[in-house]
Amino acid sequence: MPNRALIERLELALVVLALAVACALTSTAAAQTESPAEATATPAPATDPLGRETPRGTVTGLLNALGRQDYAGASAYFENVDPDKFREQDAQLARALKASLDGGGELLSYLLLSNDPLGxxxxxxxxxxxxxxxxGDDEQTPILLVRSDAMDTPPVWRVSQETLDHLTIAPADEQPASDQGVQVAGAPLPDWLKLLGAAGGSFLFYWLATAGVLWLVRRAFAEAQSKFVLxxxxxxxxxxxxxxxxxxxxxxxxxxEASIVARQAILRYIGIAGxxxxxxxxxxxxxxxxxxASNRMERTARRQGASLxxxxxxxxxxxxxALALLAxxxxxxxxVTTGVAALGVGGLALALGAQKTVENLVGCITVIADRPVEVGDYCRVGDTLGTVTDIGIRSTKxxxxxxxxxxxxxxxxxxxxIENYSRRDRFLFNPRxxxxxxxxxxxxxxxxxxVRKVVDDNERVFEEDARVRFVDLGASSLNIEIYAYIAAPTYPDSLEVREELLLAIMDELERGGFSFAFPTQTIHLHNAPGAAGQPDTARA
Known part of the structure; x- marks a missing residue:
């Protein structure tokens, strides 16, 4: 089928575009791992070794350090702390922050954290x-990041001193509760089990609820005429x-109250399930x-719409x-920024390469939406007169x-x-x-x-528009014009009514003793002087 072949070609083009994006991503990754010898002489812009250029990078790095129980490294994400000068007090602040978060505090999920250097x-x-x-205190003190300049690096985001001032430092020999017991990926095993059990229970509850609702819906709509709602x-x-x-x-x-490391990890990856x-x-x-839509179009014999x-x-x-994969x-x-850019460039290239195909596809959508003609209509398109046999994705026949x-x-x-003759609600009857x-x-x-009697007596003539008038004195006839509309579903039916009317008019006029005129000429011949015995005129 031509439509199916065109659809397959368009699908192949989309696959090629996806492969182009994948190649672009691969080439970008390869460029990022390029060896120093292959790199250009232009120096790369300075970057923060701790990844604190964005709020998302700061929170992610802080959580990784807390999960490793590297409190000295976690303190590097605090304001007014020099990473090169370790202080035990800074490590104690990191422990206090972890304890507060584990005790009911919260952080925005990974996707909600801004990945913009400006926040x-x-x-x-x-x-x-x-x-x-x-x-996790009673006041639910906001955790604020502040953007500030750091030596030899671009501006970085760090936990504000205002937030740190609300932390209560525990004694140095007291470990946070989340640091005790069996640790899995930086969090206690019981916390992982509690969170995963809650996630599984939530899924199970809604799955059972969905099964019950679907059972009720199928019973309620079993006899319904319209299946759209079901x-x-x-x-x-x-x-x-x-x-x-x-x-x-x-x-x-x-x-x-659960390990913030476990909570953030599960929330991050459960977002994938979302x-x-x-x-x-x-x-x-x-x-x-x-x-x-396809069932409706098939019921109305609009096969071209079903293909579209x-x-x-x-x-x-x-x-x-594609959007879900990017997310x-x-x-x-x-x-994914590079992938989106490559997708835009690939889409532009595809649009330019398949310009005529896209134009024909848009034309097909226009014809189907506007419906100037349908399959089986007799119409004139430009100088072409004929019956529409097919409206495809690329062309109309x-x-x-x-x-x-x-x-x-x-x-x-x-x-x-486009002049559609099949859409006429009536046909003109206009003989002389x-x-x-x-x-x-x-x-x-x-x-x-x-003549008026014949026109008025015919039930298939619209009376409100019908008129019979003596219109002019012709060269060889006295002309009567009939102007009326015939009710007929198709052109052949209109010819049948037209024939019936003309024959009835001829019968009535012949019974009334009238004759139909045809072109005639009267020629007058004059005798030349001296000619005798010749008629003065002759009629032909």
Whole structure:
């Protein structure tokens, strides 16, 4: 099938674009690992060795240090602390911060932390401050980062002195509770089990609730004529249950007493489950809407629309998956900026290379949406007259009266002047009847009465527009014009009514003794002087 072949070509183009993006990402990664000998002579811009250029980098580095129980290294993320000059008091501040966070404090999840060196600009805070969480004290003191300059590095974000002043330093020989017992990835094993059990319980609860709701919905809509609501609910509930479980778990973990390292790690990666749920929801919703639209178009014999729905469905699904993958890679810590840039360049290249295909696709969408013609319509497109046999994704085909097949690209078809003869609600009946000149005025009045009677008595003639008039004195006839509209579903039916009317008019005029005129000429011949015995005139 031509439409299926074109769809497959477009899908192949999308796959090629995805491969181009992957190659761009690979080449970028290779460039980042380039050896010094291969690097250019231009010096690279200075970077902070601790990754504190952004609020996200500062919080991530701080959590990694706390998870390793490297409190001296964690203090390097504090304001007014020199990383090169270790002080036991700074390490004690780091322990106090961890204890406060473990005791009910909270940090923003990984995705909510700004990855912009300038931080968030719409948080109603000064430009050099960023709120990233709250301490576990009774006042829920905000944890603020401040942006300041550091020696030989770009501006960095560090925990503000204002936040540190609210911490209570424990005795030096007292370890935080989260540092005791069996440690797994920087957090106590019981905390991991508690958080993972809560996540699993949330998923199980919503899964059972979804199964029960689907059972009730199927029973309620079993006899329904329209299946759209049922299709939508069946498509939305499973991914919605996963998304609700993620949201519920995120709210539950705010402020609970558990290791901040374990909480942030699970919240970070459970965000991947949230993106999967959103992509799953989008894919199932796209399928449900496309299935409903395709069924409706098939019921109305709009095959060309069904083919377009298939293409749009696959394109939307590819876009949904691509967006979810970008979000997941961003959650995992990959730099997706280069990939997005490559995607934009690849999309531009694809659009330029497939310009005519895109134009025809847009033309197809225009024709289907505007519906100037449908398959089976008799129409005139520009100078071409014929019956529409197919409206495809690339072109529209017409069968002419000479039985030839004309293919018109949709980009040209949509811009042409289209005259659709099949959409007429009535057909014009506008003949002229010529009577001979031996008809006098009284005879013309009688002829008009007879013709009007024929027109008025026919049930398929619209009375409000019908008129019969003596319009002019022609060169060889007295002309009567009929102007009326015929009610007929198709052109052949209108010819049948037209024939019926003309025959009835002829019968009435012949019974009334009237004659139809035809072109005649009267020639007068004059005798030459002296010619005798010749007639003066002759008529031909």
């Amino acid at each position: 968030k600009r719409d948080d109603q805070l000064p430009p050099d401050q960023e709120r990233v969480g709250a301490l 299709n939508f609910i069946e498509a939305a509930l499973p991914p919605a249950s996963l998304l609700l479980a993620v949201i519920t778990f995120q709210f539950w973990t705010q402020g609970i 993106w999967i749920a959103l992509a799953w929801f989008a894919l199932r919703l796209i399928d449900a809407v496309a299935r409903t 729905v298939v293409l749009i469905r696959r394109t939307c699904k590819i876009a949904a998956v 997941i890679f961003d959650t995992l810590g990959f730099d 017409l069968r002419t009266t000479e039985r030839t097949h004309v293919t018109i690209p949709n980009s040209d078809f949509a811009s042409e002047r 009847i010529g009577l001979t000149y031996d008809t006098d005025a009284a005879g013309m009045r009688e002829a008009l009465r007879l």
